[in-house]
Amino acid sequence: MSKPAVRAQDLLVGYGGAPVCAPVTFTLSPGKAVALVGANGSGKSTVLRAVIGLLEPSGGKLAVFGEEVDEREIAFRTQVASVLDDDAYFPALTVYEHLYLTARGHGVVGADGVVTGLLEEFGLTEHSRSLPVALSSGQRRRLLLAAGFVRPRSLLVLDEPEQRLDRAMRDRLAERLVAEKRAGGAVLLATHDPDLVLAVADRAVHVADDVTRVLAPAEAATLISKENP
DSSP states (O other), X not given: OOOOSEEEEEEEOEETTEESSSOEEEEEOTTOEEEEEOSTTSSHHHHHHHHTTSSOOSEEEEEETTBOOOTTSHHHHHHXXXXXXXXXXXXXXXXXXXXXXXXXXXXOTTHHHHHHHHHHHXXXXXXXXXXXXXXXXXXHHHHHHHHHHTSOOSEEEEESTTTTOOHHHHHHHHHHHHHHHHTTOEEEEEOOOHHHHHHHXXXXXXXXXXXXXXXXXXXXXXXXXXXXX
């Protein structure tokens, strides 16, 4: 039996020893998706940062593919790809160069063809020779998402991937994530989009400061709509 992509047991995350949310417990298996939902500032992004090794947990247990999280390890970096809600791009490289360098740096075979396909998929073909600073905020978001998908991975971690995307691109993203699951990949995402939860997630975890709860996707979608009227 394959190891869980992520197993969190009473996971505490925070800064300076102060937790930002109640303990979080969930298991994410290969071929499945878990959505973290909750109000802004509830701690969803902080949980994701712990999972990808950018933040040391304050307590509890956390394992990725059965091992302690260490983003310095090559094995970890070849299994885990992430897209956070920030503009982490190479400002001096064009859109194409950014994706090609990322692909080659991670040993992607046929990098040129892979990059060309992603440029088309994310509507960036006409901007392939542009610098990121010349893009709109939505286009830069699509560049970051493409950079996540260009990497080899068994676990994809996304922080509010729907941000700054129009409806058509959100639908395309949902289709891409469903295909990710079908290929055996695991998806962990924080989101405020109820449609994305319904289309992609197998389970959801409501993150809050008093108690965290595991929810069915439909229940989570309803909760999102109430928290974000």
